[in-house]
Amino acid sequence: MGENTRVTSGEGKQYIVVGLGTEQYGIDIQFIDNIVRMQRITRVPKAQSYFKGVINLRGEIIPVMSMRLKFGLAADEYTNATRIIIIKLEPQSAIGIIVDEVKEVVMLSEDVIEKPNYDSNDEKISYLSGIGKHSGNLISLLNIAAVIIEKEAI
Amino acid sequence: MDVSQYLEIFIDETKEHLQSLNEQLLILEKEPDNTDTINEIFRAAHSLKGMAGTMGYKRMQRLTHDMENVFSEIRNGKMSVSAHLVDVLFQGLDALEGYLAQIQENANEGEEDNEEIIQALNNILEEGLGGGNQTKPAASAETKTEIKAEAVHIAETQSNGLEKYKDFVFADYERHAIEKAFEEKQNVFGLTVSIVETCLLKAARAFLVFKALEEMGEIIKSVPDVQDIEDEKFENDFSLVLLTKCSYDEVRNAVLNVSEVKDLAMGTIELEKEEEEKKEQQADSNQSPAQSAAVQAKKEKNAAAAAKQAAKPVVNRSVRVDIEKLDVLMNLVSELIIAKNGLVSIGASEGDNKNYSGFNEQIEYLERVTTNLHESVMKVRMMPIESVVNKFPRMIRDLTKKLNKNMELYMSGEDTELDRTVIDEIGDPLMHLLRNAADHGLESNAERVAMGKPEVGSIFLNAYQDGNNVVIEVKDDGRGIDVKKVKAKALEKGTISHEQAESMTDQDVIELLFRPSFSTAEKISDVSGRGVGLDVVKNKIEGLGGDIECRSVLGEGSKFIIRLPLTLAIIQALMVELGAEKYAIPLGSIQTIEDIPSEDIKYVQTREVINLRGKVIPLIRLGDILDVEPIEKEDTNLTVVIVAKGDKLAGLVVDNLIGQQEIVIKSIGKYINNNKIISGATILGDGEVALIIDANILV
Numbered sequence: 075m076g077e078n079t080r081v082t083s084g085e086g087k088q089y090i091v092v093g094l095g096t097e098q099y100g101i102d103i104q105f106i107d108n109i110v111r112m113q114r115i116t117r118v119p120k121a122q123s124y125f126k127g128v129i130n131l132r133g134e135i136i137p138v139m140s141m142r143l144k145f146g147l148a149a150d151e152y153t154n155a156t157r158i159i160i161i162k163l164e165p166q167s168a169i170g171i172i173v174d175e176v177k178e179v180v181m182l183s184e185d186v187i188e189k190p191n192y193d194s195n196d197e198k199i200s201y202l203s204g205i206g207k208h209s210g211n212l213i214s215l216l217n218i219a220a221v222i223i224e225k226e227a228i
Numbered sequence: 229m230d231v232s233q234y235l236e237i238f239i240d241e242t243k244e245h246l247q248s249l250n251e252q253l254l255i256l257e258k259e260p261d262n263t264d265t266i267n268e269i270f271r272a273a274h275s276l277k278g279m280a281g282t283m284g285y286k287r288m289q290r291l292t293h294d295m296e297n298v299f300s301e302i303r304n305g306k307m308s309v310s311a312h313l314v315d316v317l318f319q320g321l322d323a324l325e326g327y328l329a330q331i332q333e334n335a336n337e338g339e340e341d342n343e344e345i346i347q348a349l350n351n352i353l354e355e356g357l358g359g360g361n362q363t364k365p366a367a368s369a370e371t372k373t374e375i376k377a378e379a380v381h382i383a384e385t386q387s388n389g390l391e392k393y394k395d396f397v398f399a400d401y402e403r404h405a406i407e408k409a410f411e412e413k414q415n416v417f418g419l420t421v422s423i424v425e426t427c428l429l430k431a432a433r434a435f436l437v438f439k440a441l442e443e444m445g446e447i448i449k450s451v452p453d454v455q456d457i458e459d460e461k462f463e464n465d466f467s468l469v470l471l472t473k474c475s476y477d478e479v480r481n482a483v484l485n486v487s488e489v490k491d492l493a494m495g496t497i498e499l500e501k502e503e504e505e506k507k508e509q510q511a512d513s514n515q516s517p518a519q520s521a522a523v524q525a526k527k528e529k530n531a532a533a534a535a536k537q538a539a540k541p542v543v544n545r546s547v548r549v550d551i552e553k554l555d556v557l558m559n560l561v562s563e564l565i566i567a568k569n570g571l572v573s574i575g576a577s578e579g580d581n582k583n584y585s586g587f588n589e590q591i592e593y594l595e596r597v598t599t600n601l602h603e604s605v606m607k608v609r610m611m612p613i614e615s616v617v618n619k620f621p622r623m624i625r626d627l628t629k630k631l632n633k634n635m636e637l638y639m640s641g642e643d644t645e646l647d648r649t650v651i652d653e654i655g656d657p658l659m660h661l662l663r664n665a666a667d668h669g670l671e672s673n674a675e676r677v678a679m680g681k682p683e684v685g686s687i688f689l690n691a692y693q694d695g696n697n698v699v700i701e702v703k704d705d706g707r708g709i710d711v712k713k714v715k716a717k718a719l720e721k722g723t724i725s726h727e728q729a730e731s732m733t734d735q736d737v738i739e740l741l742f743r744p745s746f747s748t749a750e751k752i753s754d755v756s757g758r759g760v761g762l763d764v765v766k767n768k769i770e771g772l773g774g775d776i777e778c779r780s781v782l783g784e785g786s787k788f789i790i791r792l793p794l795t796l797a798i799i800q801a802l803m804v805e806l807g808a809e810k811y812a813i814p815l816g817s818i819q820t821i822e823d824i825p826s827e828d829i830k831y832v833q834t835r836e837v838i839n840l841r842g843k844v845i846p847l848i849r850l851g852d853i854l855d856v857e858p859i860e861k862e863d864t865n866l867t868v869v870i871v872a873k874g875d876k877l878a879g880l881v882v883d884n885l886i887g888q889q890e891i892v893i894k895s896i897g898k899y900i901n902n903n904k905i906i907s908g909a910t911i912l913g914d915g916e917v918a919l920i921i922d923a924n925i926l927v
Contacts, residue, residue: 116909116917117809119854121900128896128909130917135894135909167897222899 086183089206091213092159092173095147099173100180100206100213101159107168108160109176112152126150129158129170136160138170144221145201150174161218169222180213182206187215234432235335238283241487242328245272245279249321250622253314257625260309270299276324278485282436285337288327294349295320301353315629316348318622398449402469405448406497409471414445417472417479420493422465427488431460437489438468440482445472464490469497553608560601567594599890602798610645613691613700616655617642620662620689627666634673634684635666641691646698650772650792654700657765661702661788662687664762669706669786679783681705697774698794703787709780711737735875738778742766773907775924777874801891801910801920802869805884807856810918812891812910817923819870819877821885826864838868838879845870847879848926854905859883871923878927893920 089100090109108131115127115138124143128135138158142150150156155175162168187204203217252269255262273296280288295317301307323342330338398406409416419441423433434457441447450457450468457466472479476494483492570590617639624637646654670676670685677683688703711734718724718740724732744763769776773793780786793799793816801812802821822840829836829847836847847868851858868879891910896919907922 114916116919118896118900118906118919119856120905125900128900128917128919130911130915133911135896135911135917137897137900139899167899169897169899 086181086186088179088181089213089215090159090179091177091208092157093175093177094141094145094173098177098211098213099141100182100215101161101218102215103179105161105163105218106159107162110158110160110170112156112158112172126172131160131168131170134168136168136170138172139222140172141221142172142174161222163219163222171221180206180208182208182213182215234283234435235331237429237432238279239328239332241279242276242324245276246321246325246328247618248272249276250318251618253317253321254621254625256309257311257314263303266299266303270296270303273299275487278487281485282440285327285331287341288324288337291320291323291327291342291346294346298349298353307352313352316345316352318626320345320349402449405471406469414471414473415476415479416497417470417476418467418495418497419470419479419483420465420467421483421489422491422493424488424490425464427464429460430462430464431458433486433488434458434462434466436486437483440486441468441470441472441479444474444479444482445470447471549608553604556604557601557608560597560604563597564594564601567597602890606647606794606798609648611648611651612643612645613651613654613698614642616651616658617689617691620659623659623662624666624687627663631667632672633666633670635670635687636684637662637687637689639689644691644693644698646792647794653768653772654790654792657768657790658689658700658702660761660765662689665702665704665706665786669704669708671707675707693794694791698792700790700792701787702790703785705785708782708784708786709738709741709778710782711780714738714740738780741778742776770924775873798890798892801889803886803889803912803918804850804869804882805886806851806854806882807859809854809856810886810912810916811850811854811882812889812918812920813869813871813880813923814920815888817871817873819872822868822870822879824866824868824879826866829866840870840879843877845877845879847881849881850921851881851883853926871927873924873927876927878923880921880923880926891918891920 088103090103090106092099092101110131113129115129117127118125118137121127122139124139126138126140128137130136140150142148150172153174156172157176158170158172159176160168160170186207188207189204190199190202200220201217202214204215206213206215249269249272252265252272255265256269259265273292277289277292277296280292298307298313298317302309307313320342323340323345326340327337330336406416421434421437423430427433438447438450438454438457448469448471450466452462452466456462470479476496480492480494483489483494567590570593571587574587574590620639621637624635627633628635665687666685670687671679671681673683673685676685686705688701690699690701690703692699715724715729715732715737718737719726719729723740723743742762742765766776769790769792774791776788776790778786778788800815802815802818804811804813822838824838824840828838830839831837832844836849837844838847839845850856866881867883867885868881870877870879872878893908893910896906896909904925905922906919908920909917910920912918
């Protein structure tokens with residue numbers, strides 16, 4: 075929670091940079107509850123294809139989704155660097171996101187963030203809240219709520 | 229200190245008073261001469277007014293004041309209770325509830341003046357008393373004289389030691405302040421306020437008294453001092469000295485307006501007389517050590533009482549817990565610790581003499597303790613259903629007027645207890661069913677008479693406990709469901725095919741009413757008399773782990789039966805294996821477990837069924853439904869778990885049985901979409917997650 079207050083008081087926001095395939099994504103740190111290593115996932119039948127199942131995190135049942143599958147990339151290959159990022163948008167409902175690796179924490183101020191061009195035909199663009207520039211690299215900043223909350227009807 | 233910390237109390241109490249007003253008004257409507265009821269109403273209205281006033285809610289106060297005037301006239305026998313009068317009073321109560329809702333939202337009563345209701349109340353007063361414009365002042369004069377009469381009454385009883393303020397010893401600076409007040413022609417009053425013994429939050433009451441008085445003048449002295457009063461370190465009364473420009477009556481009314489003030493002794497303080505008393509006081513001081521010891525003892529008692537009161541929380545999501553239940557919990561926890569110590573000592577004994585029978589004994593002991601603990605915690609979470617259903621008589625009364633049908637609501641089993649979360653959720657579905665019964669179920673009075681039924685329709689709301697379930701029935705003696713019409717409608721809408729219609733039993737047809745597609749149909753209520761949002765009701769009840777069914781006899785009425793589990797969080801379940809995965813099936817829905825030779829499987833319309841003791845039961849291959857990777861099995865026998873939902877049975881084919889286990893139900897969150905087959909998850913002893921299958925969905 076300490077970071078939480080620091081984020082708002084600083085000149086920018088803190089993002090955790092994660093690697094997914096060849097790209098880098100940034101997740102606003104205020105939504106992140108925890109980062110855990112890959113662990114045994116219990117499959118949930120009939121769930122959306124990108125949901126890998128649920129895990130037991132210290133007595134709490136947390137659904138876990140694969141970012142790769144959600145973004146239409148190749149299926150995950152679990153390595154030593156694979157992590158589950160636990161996101162809490164609301165106090166009672168956590169959700170885990172599987173990423174290839176967690177790289178670093180960066181501080182991005184408003185002036186290095188570019189807004190993405192809005193295109194209503196492209197669903198995936200709504201997953202992004204902006205593009206951040208950091209030491210020569212581009213980081214796609216995730217609009218985490220849009221990624222998590224189901225839009226397409228099944 | 230500010231008022232906001234008393235907001236919770238205010239809201240709680242206002243709710244209670246409003247509920248009691250609602251109930252009493254209903255009684256009053258039936259028995260206009262019941263003096264007990266009238267007195268009760270008057271008392272509740274008076275407390276409400278006082279509370280609203282002290283909290284600074286002027287509009288609310290004004291409305292209650294005008295209502296109180298009407299009650300006062302009824303009490304004095306100057307007005308009779310008419311249907312119109314009760315209507316207006318109910319409107320008034322609704323308006324008060326509106327204020328309360330506003331206050332709950334943002335601590336502000338809002339801008340609504342409810343002039344119409346006030347006007348209507350005043351009109352009633354005028355008509356009832358046959359007087360002109362003078363009525364209102366006359367009415368308030370009336371109340372004033374009453375209070376004065378009370379004052380006289382109190383003055384008479386004052387000799388029994390309530391005038392503690394007379395025993396005040398003033399310090400020099402206090403004398404100075406009093407003298408100065410005399411010079412400025414201010415009144416100096418001594419007050420001794422006593423609070424009803426049963427009052428739970430005496431400090432809050434005292435604070436409200438202080439606040440009311442501080443608005444009028446200056447309090448220069450109080451016994452016990454303010455700090456002690458705030459900490460509730462006082463018996464049932466406290467005394468103070470007030471410097472004010474307000475009159476005796478004004479001060480008196482302000483104090484008496486605070487609810488749960490039992491008595492008030494009040495008088496003007498004169499300094500000369502005071503000095504004599506001071507001497508007397510000194511003479512008395514020899515006695516004081518003994519007295520103070522007594523006071524000390526009383527204080528301790530008070531602290532104990534305060535601890536008890538702490539069990540009554542004032543925040544929103546809270547449960548009032550019986551202190552005995554907490555004691556039981558405490559005992560169980562200490563037993564838990566003993567059990568743990570027993571295990572530790574067995575673990576510590578090294579070598580060959582490890583006592584395995586002792587170990588098993590300890591495990592059994594632990595099991596007993598945890599089961600009891602579970603039961604006790606559940607009991608703490610239980611609440612009587614009364615808090616939900618007590619608003620229904622009022623609702624039925626309103627419906628009587630609105631639908632122009634005479635009907636009567638009979639309730640039983642209001643003390644049946646249910647889990648707190650269920651109580652919170654069950655109100656809306658029940659209201660829905662009652663409305664349906666009143667609106668569509670019951671015929672109009674004329675129709676009823678023509679059919680030879682009693683003119684007044686009856687609606688029953690019965691609750692009772694049945695094993696591990698609580699059953700709530702909503703029954704009416706109305707026209708019942710016309711199965712033929714429902715069937716015709718379903719055919720017309722294409723919900724069912726003609727072949728299906730042929731083979732459907734009446735019960736199957738009634739089940740159709742719970743289908744979502746049915747309830748959205750506009751005309752269905754004309755056809756069948758049912759169907760408004762029944763799917764919503766069903767969803768809600770199933771969400772609570774319960775189920776609902778409907779029985780109906782054409783022309784005689786219908787009955788909705790809601791079955792809810794007593795406890796939500798922990799259940800007994802059968803653990804089964806499907807392939808390499810583990811699943812839990814709640815024991816409550818399991819009938820039997822059968823070993824079926826595979827050659828006994830028959831086919832009906834290409835579906836697998838078995839004939840079990842004369843009953844044809846469809847087979848469901850759980851593994852296929854849940855997309856489990858099949859494992860090779862040579863077995864010629866199938867393990868079939870027979871589950872039931874109401875009268876319907878189904879056989880779930882599983883690969884392996886693990887055993888019965890007590891499991892803790894956890895939600896799998898709202899993000900995963902799983903067609904409801906999975907109702908939750910649980911964590912097994914080894915930390916693995918097992919999913920819970922909702923057999924009701926499969927049957």
